Amino acid sequence: MTTKPPPRILSIAGSDSGGGAGIQADIKTITMLGGYAMTAITAITAQNSRGVQAIAPLGDDMVVEQIDSCLTDFGADAIKIGMLQNAQIVAGVAEGLATLPEAKGLPIVLDPVMVATSGARLLEEDAIATMRDKLFPMATILTPNMPELEILSGSKLTDTDKTIAAAVKIASAHGCHVLAKGGHTDDDRVIDILVGPQGFLMQFDDAKIDTPHTHGTGCTLSAAIATLIGHGQHIQHAVRLARQFTRSAIAYAPGFGDRNGPLGHQAVRKLEG
Template sequence: MTTPPRILVIAGSDSSGGAGVQADIKTITMLGGYAMTAITAITAQNTLGVTAVEALSPDLIAAQIDACTSDIGVDAVKIGMLGSAAIGHVVADRLERLSCPVVFDPVMIATSGAVLADAATVAAFERLMARATLTTPNVPELAALGGAPGMAARGVAWLAKGGDAERPVVEDRLVLPGQDPVIWRAARIATRHTHGTGCTLASAIATGLGQGLPIRAAVEQARAFVRAALLAAPGFGGGAGPLGHQAVVQSRS
């Protein structure tokens, strides 16, 4: 029996189960990993939007990270919603002590349009991007981070996700320092059930890296999983519904 890669998720909770740590746990489990969590915030949300957010204390978040890494150990980390600049810095403090791959999904704007990070939090992202193996901004997040020139100036690896661009063909661009970009293009899947796509993609990439895959292969595996999950969406909710994370099980049966 192969030992599953240990993936630590540092992110917020989604009460409706479509995004956040709930989506991360489903993704990691379906892809053969062992999921652990350090919850940064509790949200009240559903497919129609976010109605309340309460961040946990930085000390409690640090304690959750320490509890996981000191006993279970960790093969890769996925960072999602943080909630405050103080949380961003305490997470960076902890990750600078670890040597495993880190995937940073710089959650600022939810699918619903709700802003989930203020200017001070964005400033704290600089340390996290410098530590991350890969940063995965969507279209508005990339713009907030200075676009492609801003990311290039930082000299970091990043994946520009194209799902938010309203085009019939979705383009994802992987940029690794000193290398030509790798571009994937695929026809857009016509669906309103897109809640948690960014969380799912980032946690799938982290799982691949934890399994020892190089970045490009981890991204390719994650993209395939997200597209399968989009097609398997259960149809819940009146807005941007959740994905069908059971897609992998269905495809193997």
């Protein structure tokens, strides 16, 4: 009897020593959703629930070597990109993906990680323009949170209409989808908005889960979207199921750490189709 192989998902992101976000969260998410996780580590961080204590970026050549090593041997069905840290890594990743034949046509989920919840800067200022110019046009979907979307759009997003307009402007400019995440607002509900190059597609509205343990939520969501797309799910359905997985992981958080602790990926129950 033959079984269908799992989708191969390459995560290009930073390492989180506390295991809550970054590469570690991606591996847990991809595995729990039935994918095969591969990694290209961009930076090593010392961090826990209290914040980021230190960051040591890798050289862009080493990051690209990891990407090349994975894709030329194992191949991939989708790529998730998270923390890139500096302009050299951003440019290196973009060039590597553009020149590797094995990367051609692969769906790319780009989480434009800029600032940690603790306030630590995870993307240098001069890297933002490089990311916008070189990686956004390659992305299938971008997953910015509200502070990141404000930085990218250059405007204060005070209501849903402004958020939709900002997301659509970015999506149409780069020919991609944008999932504008609303979890960073002070509202009692989380409103996420999905748009495509042609405009608004759908809105998700859920009650906010009352917990401080949300470290790695964005990493988990973007890795889940990439894995589900790798399974062959349509982008809208992939986003819906990925949100369901992420919310379950928040609900099952183990309570580790005394501040913003990790999610409970391993405790998530079977997703509804």
